[in-house]
Amino acid sequence: MGLRVRGGGSGDGSDGDVGGGTGHRRGGPRRRAKKSGKRRIFKWVAAVLSLLILGTAGAGYLYYQHLNSNLRGGGRSGGDSGVKKAAPNALGNTPLNILLIGSDDRSDPRNVKLGGGKDLRNQQPLADVQMLVHISADRKSASTVSIPRDTIVKIPKCTDAKGKTYAATTTRPINETLGRGGPGCTLTTWESLTGVYIDHWMMIDFAGVVSMADEVGGVPVCVETGVYDKPTRMVKGGSGLKLKKGTTEVKGEQALQWLRTRHAWGNDQGRAKAQHMYMNGMFEKLQKQNAWTDTGQLLGLAETATKALQVSDEIRSVKSLFDLSMQLKNVKLNRMTTATVPTVESRIDDQKLEMVPSKAEKIWGMLREDVAFDKNGDPKDAAKPSAPATPSGPPAAAPASVGVTVINGTGVDGQQPVKGRARGVAETLQGKGFTKAESSQSAEPRKDSVVKYAKDAGAQGKSDALSVATALGLPATAVKADADVTGVTVVIGADWREGTAYKQQKPEAGDLPEGSDVVRADEKKCMPVYSVYRWDGKS
Template sequence: MSVLILGTAGAGYLYYEHLNGNIRSGGRAGGESGVKKAPPNALGDTPLNILLIGSDSRADEKNIALGGGRNDKDRKPLADVQMLLHVSADRENASIISIPRDTVVPIPACKDKDGTSYAATANRPINESLQRGGPGCTLTTWETLTGTYIDHWLMVDFAGVVAMADEVGGVPVCVKTGVWDKSNGIVKGGSGLKLKQGYTDVQGEQALQWLRTRHAFGSDQNRAKAQHMYMNGMMKKLQGQNAWTDTGRLMGLAETATNALQVSDELKSVSKLFDLSMQLKNVKLDRLTTATVPTSPYAPNPKAWLQLVPSAADKMWSMLRDDVAFDKNGDKAGTKPKPSSKPKTPAEAPGSFAVTVVNGTDGGGESPVEGRAGTMAETLKGKGFTQAGSSKEGGGRKDTIVSYPKADGDQGKANAQSVAKSLGLPESAVRADAKAENITLVVGADWREGTVYKRPTTIAGDLPEGADDKATCMDVYSVYKWDGKS
């Protein structure tokens, strides 16, 4: 990255090529989510979404030495840390959203880089998505879950975390009392984290221990809070070091980062990584919100697995899709209407194409609204879509969508947008579907009554209870408190 500032002649060019050679990459997506990139705002800008993945790979001796588990050397890694970094279209605010690793979600059909196919599964922990098609499958899982297009993924393993923490000279974290996360008579294992009360700049193996600590902080939710504290601390450290303008810092960071990170294919060059970092450098720390999606015990396996709280998750996904700021300083993002993007291809006459209506009102866990598909099919007929008809097949969804056959391209999209517009649905509800045979309206659990969709209002900073998890200092569970002496 420093070479882009200094020039690329002579030895500089060779170093640039050396850095490019360090970068490991893979496909952006592992399957089909049908989610498309949000339309640009009036200035032509779109939100930026990056999925950050922490792998528990033991594929080499460095990772075994740091994480233990030699028996897992040949096991496919799990995505034990997953965070979505969302940067607003105007680059004024950003948020980091976590889902705990043991949260049960639907994982879509995916294909691995070696061509191995994995069938969709309805209820498995989200960290298994990495085993079912690599980081691209984890990205597709998040897209399917949130309805939000994700531009890139970045993945780091144990050794990469240690290297990056050392390169920045340590990351500031804080505990309210001394902590020692070790085995005890009730719970075996532990990260080994041992810190005195107050602030510490963790680096090397200690940084990894901080990110892996769960028992001492009480839960997976609190582990995510500690991970977010680390992310905030790293951003603050980099901004304090003028990392984007200091040539010496850039060279060290470039060497370490290109060795530590794996990235999606469209980032496989130093120049593209540099361009990406330049979009992040100006986000103010007081406009960076960290949040974890609220969860509850998963009834079939409550001691081991979690499930998303539907109302809370749906609200957060809606804010993401609509680019509404997670912090209260960005209320203008929630009140100014987004400009409509007119399709380049005009829609065909409403009565010239078929529309199938599916009742998905049971997608929120409630009983379906009887006759809902028929009611909406008649509504569409009254609006000129004379070939609209209802389907007896269910299609439970939390959110209402209008899908169209991917093979129909721009014409299919334009026709689907005309259906959505006639019902008051937002453009974000229109999705391409490789398996669709015609345009399909799935009436979701968010639209159980009425014939005109009333878009839920979202206000900047109005996160569901328990989601905003920014902390200045971590509480320590009593069993793991340490006096700093023994």
């Protein structure tokens, strides 16, 4: 959250605005300021800063710079996922994807005081909260999904800000991404898992959570019974959260306890659900406070948020953060939906989790196709299937000159692979002029069909791969660069188990898989409490 300043950063003396972005001028005709450099006038329209708070335009500029200096930044990504930004819709708009990260970093003494763990001061921080917020291209809905912190995933090769490289791994939980290249590595991991391009990341630590909750005057949360997340004979630790039955506006350390509680909610999935309730409550509180237009509220939020947040470099300014927050300003509560990726106990570590592939892919498909998690939108706004692949850039090579390898990847989620599938698709390509197409005896199980081309083949490789995708009826989103292939490789996924032409299945709004722990911002539900941690409100 921040203050919007048009023209302010350029020092050209033009009028600026904050809070509403209306562009109205006060007084008479606009006159160009004559002062130069840092002393040029920065007017803050709508009675913000210069007249009511700061007194002078010069002070306004200095305060703006002060807010910017509060912000800490970092690279957007920690590696190369190969995922590209979605194509614009008919109006030229694209979805906006923001990765929210909660860090357990103890290097700051304030975080040790709040979260304990003095012995963890020198350890790499963990990204114990991870939420991907997807704001639709039409800015009418917001869909958020979490992956529980102990979920084992494929983490790609990442490089941190100091140039240290971490090898890819398939055996570590997703919360370790933060220590394997910083928040940029967490973003790259999410992109690799989901196929969704992520525009920005924002990270907050223990102290930041406390300060933000205090700034808004508390965040409403609710429990079905009293709760006390205390140590027990069987389970040590606990957040210390102690709330009576019903709704409480938590702030300060109590807000942090709510977000860190796990035992009382039963597991990490329950903790993610409680975090979603908190986030929805925070958003509702901001809407009720008119936080985007109320001068005093805006100032307080700007000061607190810029100190509490670390952000990816491309949004490391007050103006960028304010503009970003404005993308959510008009989303109605019944169009804000959160979910958690369904998981099961990991096969390699019974203390960890694994995503259920088919259910995770259904959620990722909805995000890629910009399909809302709720059913409350106008039917005419429903997403259309991705456009067919259309070659762009240099002309594709003649089909007969393109080498194509076809791999059978249909054996996913316990399903037996379809026999002869690679051979059948290779023969289809041969019939369309790709005479060098061959089937492979290897298997590469995957949920979605893909056409991969050698990354070092550049634009020509992409054009050739697009021509192959077009021949098979695959959408442009199925074409991806890959550093580990030569030529063009088609992997037939579980979404194309039969037929000679791919038929894309259109996701439906609100059709989230079972076990997603869906929470809607307009539904006032309370967290159930695991029996051992129920509290009668007296002792």
